[in-house]
Amino acid sequence: PKAPYPAESFAAREQGTVLLRVQTTPAGRPTIVEVKQSSGYSRLDRSAVETVRKWQFKPTPDDGTEVGREVPIGFAIIH
Template sequence: MISSFPVASKWMFLSFLMATVVAVAGCAGSGGVRSDVPASCRPDDYNENRAEAESDEEECTDCQEPELIGGMASMYDKLSYPTKAREIGAEGTSWIQFILSREGEPTEVRVCQTAGNSILDREAWEAVRQLAFRPGMRAGEPVEVQMTLPVNFSLNR
């Protein structure tokens, strides 16, 4: 677990991770894409097609973005720096893309941009699979939302 980090590096890691966390989520398609999201992780036509199928509205005025239950701390609790990756000095950011179900569960979880190390990618993938969210809402009803989260692994040297 992250608790095995020395306090200073734990907080540096958590601070950096919190600063880089981005949710590319729209309420069934609204919202823009940040330019720092790798091209391989940008939303596909999933959200756009869902929006067209569900409504002809230009903008969603009655939408709520998904919310990670327990905040980012819940992800840190599920994330550990793999021993083998630490031993070889592996660092990087795994970008994980998924569909958030109407029940608030990540489905169709995939690594859309590798950290450059399969051990780190696997750990990030596992951590995201275990997360629980309050689902995105549109007109008071839960909706599926495509999301992308960066999971950063950084060793304090």
């Protein structure tokens, strides 16, 4: 699912892309989700992090190692 646009951010016309660094288990569950590059707005960053923590990623070979991924989450007000 997409990250929800915080109502306050939408009203303030805040836009941007959050680049997240995500560590996942071989089963595809996130273990660490952190902001690598901020959108410039803490509400957008927080919405992205909270959403991606709930995601299920594609599983990887089960050798017990976690996988690092970079995930961009964009927030744009489209007319």
